Amino acid sequence: MLELKNIHKRFANKVALNDLSLVVNDGEILSLIGQNGAGKSTTFRIILDFIQADKGNVLWDGKVMGKKERSQIGFMPEERGLYQKETIINQMIYFADLHGMEHIELRTKLKDWMKRLNVVGKSTDRVESLSKGNAQKVQLIATMLFEPKLLILDEPFSGLDPVNATLLVNEILKAKENGAMIILSSHNMDNVERLSDKVVMLKHGNTVLEGTPLEIIHRFERTKLRVDGLVDLEILKKFNGVSNIKCDSRGVYHAELQNEGIGKSMFKRICQNQGYIPVFDQSYPSLDEIFKIKVDES
Numbered sequence: 001m002l003e004l005k006n007i008h009k010r011f012a013n014k015v016a017l018n019d020l021s022l023v024v025n026d027g028e029i030l031s032l033i034g035q036n037g038a039g040k041s042t043t044f045r046i047i048l049d050f051i052q053a054d055k056g057n058v059l060w061d062g063k064v065m066g067k068k069e070r071s072q073i074g075f076m077p078e079e080r081g082l083y084q085k086e087t088i089i090n091q092m093i094y095f096a097d098l099h100g101m102e103h104i105e106l107r108t109k110l111k112d113w114m115k116r117l118n119v120v121g122k123s124t125d126r127v128e129s130l131s132k133g134n135a136q137k138v139q140l141i142a143t144m145l146f147e148p149k150l151l152i153l154d155e156p157f158s159g160l161d162p163v164n165a166t167l168l169v170n171e172i173l174k175a176k177e178n179g180a181m182i183i184l185s186s187h188n189m190d191n192v193e194r195l196s197d198k199v200v201m202l203k204h205g206n207t208v209l210e211g212t213p214l215e216i217i218h219r220f221e222r223t224k225l226r227v228d229g230l231v232d233l234e235i236l237k238k239f240n241g242v243s244n245i246k247c248d249s250r251g252v253y254h255a256e257l258q259n260e261g262i263g264k265s266m267f268k269r270i271c272q273n274q275g276y277i278p279v280f281d282q283s284y285p286s287l288d289e290i291f292k293i294k295v296d297e298s
Contacts, residue, residue, distance in 0.1 A: 001025050002047070002065075002150060002181050007056035009042055009205075016042040017053070018205045024150075024198075029172070029182040031192040034202035035295055040185045041078070043202075044152050047183075048075060071099060074148030076139055078155040078185075084128040088114075088138055091127070092145065099146040106145070113141045117167055133164050140168060144175060151175055153184040157191055169195065189288035199287070201294060208294050217284045221260040224289075227270075228252045228279035235273060239266055252279070 007020040017039045024030045032040050045051045047058055049070060060069040083091060089110065096106040110123055117137045120130075127135055136159060144151065153172070157165050172195060176182060186192055192199060193213045201209035209216055230236070230253055236245055241258030248254065257263055263282040270277050285293070 001059075001061055002183075003057075003059040003062075004043070004047070005057045005059065007043070007046060007053045007058070009039075009046065009051070009053050015205045017046075017202075020056070020202070020205075020207060022198075022200050022210070024181045024183060026149075026181055027176055027179045028197045029176055029184065029195050030198045030200065031196040032183055032185045032200050032202065033187075033189075033192060033291065037204075038202040039205040040202060041154065042205075044075070044154060044183075044185075047152065048073065072149040073152060074143040074146070074150070075152045076143040076154060076156055078158065082127045082135060082139055082142070085126060087124050087126055088121070089123040091138075092123075092142060095142050095145065099148075101146050109145055110141065113145060117141065117171070118164075132159055133161065136160060137164065137167075140171065144171065147175075147178070147180075149180060151180050151182045151184075153182065155185055155187070157186055157188050165191070189286065189291055193287040201291070203294065208297075209290070213287055216290060217287065220285050220290060220293075221257075222263065222282045222284050223257040223260055224283045224285055225255045225257055225263060225266075226252060226279065226281040226283070227255075227277065229277055230270065231274045235266070235270055239269075242266075257282070 002024045004020055004022050007017050009017040020039070020043065022030065032043060034040055042051070046053050058065045092106055092110050093103060096103060114123065117140070119134050119137050121134060127138065130138065140156065143153070156168055160168060169191065172182060172184070184195070196213055199209065199211065199213055199216060200207060227236070228251070233253070236242055236253065236255060239262060241262045243256050243258070245253060245255045260282065267280050270280070
């Protein structure tokens with residue numbers, strides 16, 4: 001278990017983290033989200049001991065994290081850290097030596113990983129010869145090859161096409177199944193919602209949202225409306241508290257409700273007028289929409 005307790009960090013006059021606390025258990029994925037500058041990278045750097053917190057503790061299984069525990073961390077930085085002039089195999093040997101992996105085991109696992117991730121190229125190729133997507137997959141292999149107990153993935157989906165993003169998702173889920181603790185940061189809320197057991201949102205160093213994706217979504221009202229098969233559009237327009245009425249290419253109407261109680265009255269009126277409505281879907285905002293709401297709050 002990884003635990004951050006009351007972490008505080010200031011740079012000059014700016015508070016980067018203000019009393020941050022979070023817990024990641026074995027076999028659990030926590031997504032750390034927020035705008036650029038919210039404090040995500042500072043959090044990662046404190047965990048990795050690149051910088052020290054002004055106050056608070058980083059604990060591993062209840063004890064202050066030390067060098068031994070940090071050797072069990074796999075870190076994939078947003079600014080990818082591969083040496084462009086080096087071959088894939090030479091870089092993997094370097095990382096294997098850092099983590100105490102035998103070279104024979106490394107070569108076997110590397111071959112398997114390159115096949116699983118569909119890396120186009122050979123292990124003797126230089127990184128500079130790889131496409132951006134393939135270089136990113138090699139970076140992921142370097143992060144996960146030694147089966148770390150804690151994975152820190154900073155914007156892992158950045159620049160990946162949907163096919164390769166799915167390959168990455170599958171590997172993250174495999175690591176979770178094998179008991180790894182995983183912290184990821186991403187601006188792709190669909191992947192955050194799909195993968196996360198917990199979500200923590202930072203804003204100017206402060207925690208403004210935390211919980212499971214479902215817990216967070218259910219703190220909001222069902223104000224997103226989707227109606228298909230509507231005979232008379234004027235029914236929607238006549239209700240106060242209905243805004244942003246739009247019709248998509250399939251003839252489905254979308255609108256926003258001031259509060260979810262409006263939907264009950266609207267549904268009753270539509271049924272009275274036309275007797276049957278194929279789709280009347282009143283839903284919670286998505287995690288992406290909630291993210292934007294929290295960002296816009298003063």
